[in-house]
Amino acid sequence: MTHPYVVHFNPVAFHLGPVQVHWYGLMYLLGFLAAVVLGEYRRRQGRLPVSREALSDLFFYGMMGVIIGGRVWYMLFYYAGGLPWIWHDPLALFRVWDGGMSFHGGLLGVLVASLWWSRRYKLHFFDTVDFVAPLIPIGLGLGRIGNFINGELWGKPGTVPWAMIFPEAHGEDLQYVASHPSWAPLLQRYGGLPRNPSELYELTMEGIVMFVVLWLVSLKPRPRYLVSGLFSLMYGVFRFAVEFVRVPDPQLGYLFGTSWVTMGQMQSLPLIVVGVVLLWMSRRAPTLPLADVAAKA
DSSP, X not given: OOXXXXXXXXXXXXXXXXXXXXXXXXXXXXXXHHHHHHHHHHHHTTSSOOOHHHHHHHHHHHHHHHHHHHHHHHHHHTOTTOTTHHHHOGGGGGOGGGOOOOHHHHHHHHHHHHHHHHHHTTOOHHHHHHHHGGGHHHHHHHHHHHHHHHTOSOBOBOOSTTOEEOGGGHHHHHHHHHHOGGGHHHHHHHSSOEEXXXXXXXXXXXXXXXXXXXXXXXXXXXXXXXXXXXXXXXXXHHHHHHTTSBOOOTTTOSSTTOSSOOHHHHHHHHHHHHHHHHHHHHTTOOBOOOOOOTTTO
């Protein structure tokens, strides 16, 4: 194979005086802004009978749900120190600069925020979720770009033509070669093992494919639960599949003594089940009519 591409970017996009602005943070910001713009566009089409101010509240609560839910879930299921942090180091929950966010927790946080908001504005919960679902994949895709720029969450070694070298994985490369000597020549030749760029796989599936499908499906009113079901099913399937070529979190490894079951897969299985159930429920569900938003603009 030709010399693989080496993933080596400066994670800092620019400086504002003494403050470093990281690409990963910018990706979160761009994802949120994209959701706001597209959400307002859909609102003006009459996809949700609320005012602009009410929709702004939804986005604010949703953003809080992503941050709080994502962090708490990570600390409960992924934190290297395990659950004793709750008693011995509770402030670890707030040290977000040390890293650690979970999509599944962020999704749960958004759902809780959407439930509270829906009750406040007297809307059906799943009408809100159906409205929000097509807006999420852009943020997912941009987040994976941030992971790629940071050179993190890399995939397993592979010889596909697009395999890449992640310098941050060098220690793991050495361990892999120790148990798989046949890979030693590649390590010596390139200074690192070519790996599957799993971040780009997830960008493609969770970001681009999911956005295109959900956006096209939701171009016209659909039965309640349909769009939410598609989101849940697609994300669950895509995340479950990509975990086969993504290195598991080092503090967890593989579960149940296997060589392939990961925490990401275990937490994606319920999404697959929920997606199937919602799609089945949509067969006999009503369709939310387009609202007259002229008075609510």
